Amino acid sequence: MYTFEKERQPFPLLFANQAVFETNKKAGRRQIKFSVDRTMETHQHALGIALGEESMSYGVADSDGKLLFRGVRSVEAGISREGIIENIIKCIDDALFWCEGNKITLAGLGIGTPGIIDNGLILGGAENLPEWDNLPLGGLLSRRFDLPVFVDNDKNLEGLAEFRFGCAKGDQDVVFINIGTTIGGTMIINGRLYGGHRNRGAEFGHLIVEPNGRRCSCGAAGCLEAYASTSALLNDYKTFSKQKRAAAAISQVRQVADRYLQKETAAVKSFDLHFDYLATAIAGLINVISPQKVIIAGELPETGAFYMENLRKRVASLVLKETSVFTSVVPAGLGDEAGILGAAALVFERCGSTNLHPNGNLEKVS
Ligand SMILES: [Zn+2]
Numbered sequence: 001m002y003t004f005e006k007e008r009q010p011f012p013l014l015f016a017n018q019a020v021f022e023t024n025k026k027a028g029r030r031q032i033k034f035s036v037d038r039t040m041e042t043h044q045h046a047l048g049i050a051l052g053e054e055s056m057s058y059g060v061a062d063s064d065g066k067l068l069f070r071g072v073r074s075v076e077a078g079i080s081r082e083g084i085i086e087n088i089i090k091c092i093d094d095a096l097f098w099c100e101g102n103k104i105t106l107a108g109l110g111i112g113t114p115g116i117i118d119n120g121l122i123l124g125g126a127e128n129l130p131e132w133d134n135l136p137l138g139g140l141l142s143r144r145f146d147l148p149v150f151v152d153n154d155k156n157l158e159g160l161a162e163f164r165f166g167c168a169k170g171d172q173d174v175v176f177i178n179i180g181t182t183i184g185g186t187m188i189i190n191g192r193l194y195g196g197h198r199n200r201g202a203e204f205g206h207l208i209v210e211p212n213g214r215r216c217s218c219g220a221a222g223c224l225e226a227y228a229s230t231s232a233l234l235n236d237y238k239t240f241s242k243q244k245r246a247a248a249a250i251s252q253v254r255q256v257a258d259r260y261l262q263k264e265t266a267a268v269k270s271f272d273l274h275f276d277y278l279a280t281a282i283a284g285l286i287n288v289i290s291p292q293k294v295i296i297a298g299e300l301p302e303t304g305a306f307y308m309e310n311l312r313k314r315v316a317s318l319v320l321k322e323t324s325v326f327t328s329v330v331p332a333g334l335g336d337e338a339g340i341l342g343a344a345a346l347v348f349e350r351c352g353s354t355n356l357h358p359n360g361n362l363e364k365v366s
Contacts, residue, residue: 050339065165
C-alpha cells in the first residue's frame with residue numbers, strides 16, 4: 001500500500017480501514033486525490049457500550065444508526081473497579097461472538113461513561129463508579145482486543161447520537177441537555193462535538209443560575225442541577241406539600257406531573273420553579289450559542305405535552321429574539337438507544353464515514 005507522511009495524510013483512520021484509495025499518482029510531482037468507497041462506508045459497524053449505574057448496555061450498530069444486536073448486563077451494587085472492567089470485557093466478548101457469527105468486522109469500540117474524559121483517560125466526576133478516577137480505560141481495552149477504542153462522557157455521546165441519527169440529524173449547531181438526578185449535556189458546534197479545551201467543558205448542570213443559592217454536589221452554590229434535576233423537583237414537591245406523609249411516598253417525577261395536571265398546588269409550585277431555572281439556563285445558552293436545536297433528554301419530556309409547552313413558553317419570554325430565531329426546543333428522540341448509538345457514533349466520527357472530523361477534540365486512544 002502506498003504510504004506517505006503522517007502530516008500529509010488527511011484521513012489517517014479512513015486510510016487504515018482501506019475506505020479511501022489513492023486514485024491518481026503521477027511520477028515526479030506527487031498529486032493525490034481520494035475517492036471514498038461508499039459501499040464500504042455503508043457497511044461500517046461499531047460496538048457501543050453505555051455504562052450505567054445499575055447496568056451496562058451494549059450493541060452493534062451500522063453507520064446509519066441501525067442497531068443490529070443489543071445486550072444488557074446488570075451490575076451488582078458495590079462492585080469493585082476490577083469487577084466493572086470484567087463485566088465490560090464480557091459484554092465485548094458477547095458482541096464479538098455475535099459479530100463472528102454474522103461475519104461483521106468492527107471498525108472499533110466506543111464507550112460512554114460518566115465523568116470527565118480527557119484523551120481516553122477518565123479524570124473523575126463519575127461519583128457512582130468506584131475508583132473510576134485516573135483510569136486509562138480506552139488504552140486498556142484497546143490493547144486487550146486489538147481494536148481502536150474511544151471513550152467519552154455518556155451524555156456527550158447521547159447528544160452525538162441525536163445529532164448523527166436522531167432529532168438533530170442534518171443540523172450543525174445543537175445543544176443537548178440530559179435531565180436526571182444530575183444534569184449533563186453536550187454541544188455540537190459547526191457540525192462537531194465540542195467539549196471545550198481537552199474535553200473539560202459543557203457542564204451544563206453546573207451553570208450557576210442563583211448566586212449564593214442551594215449547595216450543589218460539585219461544591220459550588222446555585223448550580224442548575226441543584227434546582228432543575230429530577231431529585232430537586234421531587235425534593236421541592238416534598239417541601240411545598242402540606243401532606244408530608246403522602247408526599248414522602250412520592251418517588252417518581254411522573255407522579256408529580258400527574259398532580260401538576262390535577263393542579264395540585266405543591267406540584268404546580270415545584271414545576272414552576274423547575275421551569276423558571278431550566279428556562280433561565282436554556283435562554284442563556286441560546287443567547288451565547290444560537291443553536292438550531294436545544295434537545296431535552298431524560299424522563300421529564302415524557303411526562304406529558306405540558307412539559308415542553310411550558311418550557312418553550314418560558315424560554316421564549318427570556319431569550320433574545322435575534323439569537324433564537326432559528327432555534328427550536330425539542331424532546332430527545334432516541335430514547336434508551338441513545339447511549340449505545342452515541343458510543344457507536346463516536347467510532348464512526350473518529351474512524352471515518354460521512355461526517356469525518358479528523359482533527360476533532362476527541363483523540364484516538366493509543
Ligand atoms: Zn454544581
